[in-house]
Amino acid sequence: MSGEVDVYGVFVPSLLAWMLVAFLITACARAVLAHVGFYRLVWHRSLFNLALYVIVLGGIVYLAYRLQS
Numbered sequence: 001m002s003g004e005v006d007v008y009g010v011f012v013p014s015l016l017a018w019m020l021v022a023f024l025i026t027a028c029a030r031a032v033l034a035h036v037g038f039y040r041l042v043w044h045r046s047l048f049n050l051a052l053y054v055i056v057l058g059g060i061v062y063l064a065y066r067l068q069s
Contacts, residue, residue, distance in 0.1 A: 018064060022057035029056070 004011040030049060033039060042048045 014064075015061070018060045019057060022053060022060050025060075026053045026056050 003014055005014050005017050006012075026049070029052060039045055039048075
């Protein structure tokens with residue numbers, strides 16, 4: 001797997017695609033956590049959401065490189 005993805009002739013870094021996937025997963029997780037009422041236990045919601053996004057993105061990148069090998 002190369003470091004770029006071809007989107008209609010425009011080469012886009014694969015990290016951008018992984019970031020979009022991580023954003024969608026995190027958005028779904030945030031909706032579920034808000035519906036359940038988990039955010040009542042969180043001190044700073046924005047920091048928690050950022051940390052959740054970074055963890056999800058790190059997991060996606062790890063799995064992508066793991067599957068590549």
